Amino acid sequence: EDGYALWLRYAPLTGSAKERLDQFNPVVVQTGEADPSVKVAEEELRRGLTGLLGHVPASSGGSPIVLACNDGSSGARGHFNVAAHQQANGRSLLAISAADSVGCLYGAFALLRELSLGRDPATVELAQAPAMPLRMLDHWDNPDGTVERGYAGRSIFDWWHLPEELSPRMIDYARANASIGINGVVVNNVNASPLFLTERYLPKLKRLADAWRPYGIRLYISVRFSAPIEVGGLKTADPLAPQVKAWWKAQAGKLYQAIPDFGGFLVKANSEGQPGPQDYHRTHAQGANMLAAALGNRGTVIWRAFVYASSGETDRVKQAYEEFKPLDGKFAPNVILQVKNGPLDFQPREPFHPLFGAMPHTRMMLEAQITREYLGQATGIVYLAPLWKEVLDAPTGHGATVAQVIEPTGMAGVANTGSDRDWTGDQFDQANWYAFGRLAWSPALSSDQIAREWVGQTFSRNPNFVRQLVPMMLSSRQAVVDYMTPLGLAHQMGTGHHYGPAPWVCTLDRPEWNPCYYNRADAEGIGFDRTRSGSDALAQYAPSVAAQWADPRTMDENDLLWFHHLPWSYRTQSGKSLWDELISRYDRGVAAVDSMAREWQTLQPYVDHERFVDVASSLAIQRKEARWWRDASIAYWQSLNHLPLPAGERPPEHSLSYYEALEFPDAPG
Ligand code: BDP
Incomplete structure (x- = not known):
């Protein structure tokens, strides 16, 4: 029990939960379908049931679990239904149905979660759909195996031995992600090495993308804006220069030839010394749109709003809003602006970022940090769901909560994985990976429910244990703030x-x-002082929100010295x-x-x-x-x-x- 199994331990059930599952006697019915995601779903059901039952499930005579992965329904990609029916012979039948095979896989994982928590298979009834289309992990991993802000050992990606060698960890990683609905992975650091755009890396990326495809995961890379110079041999990276446009188009062409469902590019530009369009007196929109044109309708440019350059005397937290708000409506349709949860930088507590809700004509996603750079790194218990919920539930004052602003688009979390056996450097940091995925799937879930699920699957379902541990987790984030x-x-x-x-x-x-x-x-x-008498960063918020925070006597004192x-x-x-x-x-x-x-x-x-x-x-x-x-x-x-x-x-x-x-x-x- 070193933590490697994460929340997919499928520890044998005991007591009445065991009796119910034994009595149900599940039989995984082979669909005969060649679809790789369906195969993976069948395999996972068999693996999970073997664990929960304590033996390999029967191959006939019990209650069939049937996968129907092309049920003709429409709706969000990935949606599924799980329902038990009574058959004529008196036995139950459990049907997992979805419009596509990845939906079926999600349904299989959801069923296993329910069973792991001791639910009665005969009465399971689930109908779920992801709240947002993009549910991503951003890795800050470098080609040399180091991880920026990583506290769990070295990178899980072995670029040195790819493409010939694919570590089994890459499959367990995909299983873990699929189990919580993660469907996109950016494999390299936003402070990006141009190596990822070279011929040498193409087959490596392809091998990973192929391995993850059955799990519903699309691969993305971070790109360095000046790569046309560093690895393209050009003299400029000016986004309006024809040879630069042509170079990116050619790169995208090669990527799509190797990886037909390649996700796209994540870009950190003109921030903390990274190159960007401003080096050529072009705007963020001009830079992003040039890359978007190279990808065409095949993929997405995710442009980060975390811009942080020498701001002289002005207040650093104001910079992103000042640079991006005027660009509302100027981005191509396949560009998404990725905004950190708060205007500073992943602190233990920040008010939500003022850009949320302030750019109605721009697709916007939220970036959270799962790795605890500023929250004690990988030690102790710091459960982050309450931090993310606080942001997601915040009313922006523009007629929507942060969750509502990003739901049409998505959420990205800076990964906390590494080569440590327990993946995250600390057993309880697994809960943060889990919670991030669950919240991206459904921001309406409570921190409490997510913690219960995680504890039950990861440690023990004993109600006394769960009752004692979950409140500890729930208060741990406030503790670190305090x-x-x-x-x-x-x-x-x-x-x-x-x-x-x-x-x-x-x-x-x-x-x-x-x-x-x-x-x-x-x-x-x-x-x-961020009021009018100070930097006036408050003025970047909607008037109702700004008014509430302007008065130290009535505002939530959790943010008191942020503004006053x-x-x-x-x-x-x-x-x-x-x-x-x-x-x-x-x-x-x-x-x-x-x-x-x-x-x-x-x-x-x-x-x-x-x-x-x-x-x-x-x-x-x-x-x-x-x-x-x-x-x-x-x-x-x-x-x-x-x-x-x-x-x-x-x-x-x-x-x-x-x-x-x-x-x-x-x-x-
Ligand atoms: C900061 C980190 C830095 C990252 C930067 C970013 O200290 O390592 O490169 O964020 O998000 O929090 O780009």
């Missing part, structure tokens, strides 16, 4: 690797690289001063982690030894980190405000200079 960056603080992490607290850092070249730029703390107060610079003595809604409230939030975060670690100890009887110990040690690291964040932050704020700690408060364990001197040359970057 001990790292409470009350709307953001980007207080260490330079470069983003590991650990560094609110004091103030000497980096560009102002917005510094944590001090975001906290704006001094002797008098703390917080970033306030004196330390400011009276918060709890009645405490800002200083006392800040400290109580750090304490709350530390206490929450302590209690997770304590509770985990009591769960030992339900968990196999290997994973029990693994999680316990991970929680020990998280306890240490929570204290470190609290203590280092308080020590720094105190060095500015010289305020005493509230009575009875534990002083930081070490001096500020101790925390400032800590270095982490071993932290992954």
Whole structure:
């Protein structure tokens, strides 16, 4: 039990659930169809039932499970029905039906999920369709096997040995993705190597695309905008230059010849030093549309709105809106703008990005980060569904929630996978991969329901275990916000690797690289004034939303210091001063982690030894980190405000200079 099986463990059922399945005695009926997705669905049903029953399912005499993968229905691609019927002979029959074979595969996985959770096969009734067409994972993996912001070992993609060698992991990866409805994978980092556009890589990409096709997964690549120069031998990458257009068209032609269902290109342009159309005084739309023309109606250009270039004195969080809002309606129909959940950068908490709902004539998808770059990386328990739900459920003020804005298009998550046996570097980070897929399938699912599903399939269905563990998971995201960056603080992490607290850092070249730029703390107060008296980033939101956040006394204090610079003595809604409230939030975060670690100890009887110990040690690291964040932050704020700690408060364990001197040359970057 090293975690490799993920949520597809299919552990033997026990008790009444076992009796029901035994009694049902499922028989997977062979369709005789040659369709690869149908074959995969049959195989998975057999594998899953073997696990759940504790033996290979019978081949006749029981209740048939029938796949009808061309049922003539219409609707969203991937939709399916699962229903039990009573037959004349008294036995049940379970039918999985869909309009296409991938829908059937999704239906098979959905049925296995229900059975894994102990549902009665005789009464299963499911009718589902994906809420959005694109449900993608973005890998920040490099050809040399390193992973940008990866905390789970090396890349799962073995470019060195492809195309001849296809690791079995690539199939298990596809199974895991298909089981949660992921249907697109960008295999390489947005800080893209031009190698992916060379002849050498084409057969490698083709091998992966072929392997994943039965699982309903389309392959995409990130492309470097200046690739025509680096690997095309041209002198320019100007999107309006005819030879540049022709080069991209030729590349797309080769890709489609090898991979007829190639998904398209993901592009990070003119951001953090990446090349882009602005290098030639062209707009993002001109750059994106040129690539879109090269793909034609065969594929999609996903253009990232995460633009971050030296912004001088203006507020960094305003840049994307300023650059993209004027381009609304200017993008080709096969271009999608991919917008991070918040306007800064995957922080433990951010208000939703003001571009959501603000570009009605532009297709827009949401980008979330599954890998926990800014949330403690791969340690402890930090369940991210509540973070994503908070964003998805947010009313944009433009007549729709964020979920409604993106549902016509899709969602992408920056993957947290690596070569570690447990895939994600930490057992509980598997839950974030799972939750991302489930939310992209249906943003209406609750964090609670998703956690229950994951826990039941991954660890144990014992109701006592589930009842105790799920609330821990649900409160874990607020805990990390509390001990790292409470009350709307953001980007207080260490330079470069983003590991650990560094609110004091103030000497980096560009102002917005510094944590001090975001906290704006001094002797008098703390917080970033984004109201009219400050950067006025608030004005990028719809008037109803801006009005609500403009008043620190009525707004949700979870975002307080994101929008307001306030004196330390400011009276918060709890009645405490800002200083006392800040400290109580750090304490709350530390206490929450302590209690997770304590509770985990009591769960030992339900968990196999290997994973029990693994999680316990991970929680020990998280306890240490929570204290470190609290203590280092308080020590720094105190060095500015010289305020005493509230009575009875534990002083930081070490001096500020101790925390400032800590270095982490071993932290992954
Ligand atoms: C930031 C990461 C950086 C990424 C960038 C991006 O620190 O490694 O390249 O986002 O999304 O969060 O492009």
